[in-house]
Amino acid sequence: MNQSETVSSLVQVIIAGNRKAAPELAKKLLQSGMDAYEIVTAACSPAMERVGELYQEEEYFVPEILMSAKAFEAVMEILKPLLLEAQGQYSGTVILGVCEGDIHTIGKNLVATMLEAAGFKVIDLGKDVPVDRFIDSAVEYDADIIGASALMTTSMIAMEDIVDRAKTKGIRSKIMVGGGPVTQSYADSIGADGYGKDAKEAVDVAKRLMEG
C-alpha cells in the first residue's frame, strides 16, 4: 500500500468505526514519513465530516457515530504528543463542558478532539457541569476560551449565566457555545462571543476568538 492508499484506508476505517485498525494505519503513515498534522487534515477531519453527513442522511445512527468517534480518538492518542511537539506550544487553552443537567457528551467530545487536533489545550470538564465550575476552571487555567455545549432546551439556559458570571467576575476568557438547540441568534442574544454549528466550525470560531 502506498501512502495515499493508506490515507484512504484510514479514512475508511474511521468511518467504519474500527478502533483497532485506525491507530495501526496512523502509525504506518507516521513511519512512511507523513507528519501528524497532515494525517489529521488529510484523513481524520474528512473522515469525521463524512460521519457527520452519514448521520444527517440517517445512514448512521448513534452507535455508528460513537464508534467512529472512538476510532478517531484512538488515532488522536498517537498523534497528540507529536502535534504538540511540532507546534512547540498550544495555540490556546479551552475549557470545555456540557451544561448542568445535561449528559449529552457525544458532540462535545467531537469538539474536544477536533480542537486538540488543531493544537488547542483542552480542559474537558465532562458532563453536567455547573456554571461556577466553568468559571472557576477558566480562572484556574487562565483559559482563552470557555466552550459550553448543551443538547437540551432546559440545560441551554445555563449558557446565559455563564456569560453573565464571566462578565461580573471580569475574566478574560471568550465564550463560545454550541449543541443541538443552540443557534447563532441565541448565542447573540445572550452575548456569547461565538457559536459553531459543528466541530469544524468550533475550531474556526476558536481560532477567530484567539485573534481578537
Place this chain on the structure above:
Amino acid sequence: MSGGIPDRVPVSIVSSAWVFSTYGLDLQTAYKDAERMTEVWRGFNRDFGADAIVLSLSSTVIPSYFGTTWKFPKSGFPLLMEPAVKEMSELEELQQIDPSKDEQLQACYRHGTQLVEEFGDERCVWFMTTGPLSNAARITETEFMMECLIEEPDFVRDLFRFSVDAWKIAVKPILEMGVDVVDFSSSPGSPDLISPRMYREFFWEFDREVIQWIHEYGAKAVFHICGNTLRIIEDMAKTGANGLSIDSMLDMSLAREAIGKKTALVGNLDPANILMNGTPDDVIAASLEAMKIGGINGGFVLAPGCDVPPTCPRENIAAMINTATEYGGYPLTY
C-alpha cells in the same frame, strides 16, 4: 383498545411525575409512600377526572436495585451517575431481583392494590413504567450499550435477557392484582438512537415476548418508543401490542396508514412546546387535531407524546382532558 368504537375518545395523562409534583409530593420520597400516592390520585381523579388512573414504577427502581446510582436535580430528569454494570463481566455477577427486598417495589404493589380496589370498576388502571430494554441502558449505560451493539452483540442479548427476566419478576405481582393496561417503554430502540435494522435485530423479539407475556395475564399492552418512530412503527405493531404510545414528532396520519386499524395509538401532544409552554387554547387546538387524525374511528387515546415536565401548568392538563370529554364523543362532529 379492544377494537370497537367507544362512546368517546379516552384520555390519559400517562405521567405520574407531573401528578405527584402538582399535588406536592417530593419525587424522591413519593415512590416509597403508597398511601400518599393513592391519596394524590384520588385528588387527581376528583379534580381532573381522566379516564385512566396511572400506577407507575419510577425509572430508577429496577436499575438501582442492581446498583446504579443517580443524581436528582431539583427539576428535570434523574441523571445516571454510576451504572451497575461497567464492564461486560459484571453482568454475570448480578443476583436476579428479589422484590421482597425492595422498598419502592413493595410500595408500588401496595399503592397498586389500593388503586385497583378503589378505581378498578370505574376507571382504567394504567400501569406505566420503563420497560426492560430501557432499564438495560440504565443497568449499563447508554453509551456503553451503543458500543456493544456494534462490538459485542452477544453481550447485548445477554443483558436484554437478564433485564427482561428481572422486569417480569418485578411486574408479575402488578399483573396479578388486575391492572387493565401495562404501558412500558423501549426507549433505546428509537430511530433517534439506533437504526431500524438494529431495532429489528436486537429489540423487536424482546418487545414481542414482553407483550405476549402481558397478554397471558389478560391485560392490554401498550408500548412506547420516543422520537419519530415512523420507520419502525410497522414492526412495533407486529409485536401484537394493543396500543402504541407515540411521540409528538411522529406524523400520526402516516403512522395510522402504516399500521392499519388494528392497533390503537396513544398520544401525541407535544409535552414541551404545547403542554408546558403553550396556552390552554393551544392545548385545545392540538387535542382536537390529534383526535381528528388519530381517533376518527376509535382506536385512539388522547395523551401526551412523552413524559410531562413537572412544571407544566395545571390548566393545560385540564384543557387536554376537557377537550376529550367535551368534544371527543363518537362520531366526532367538530
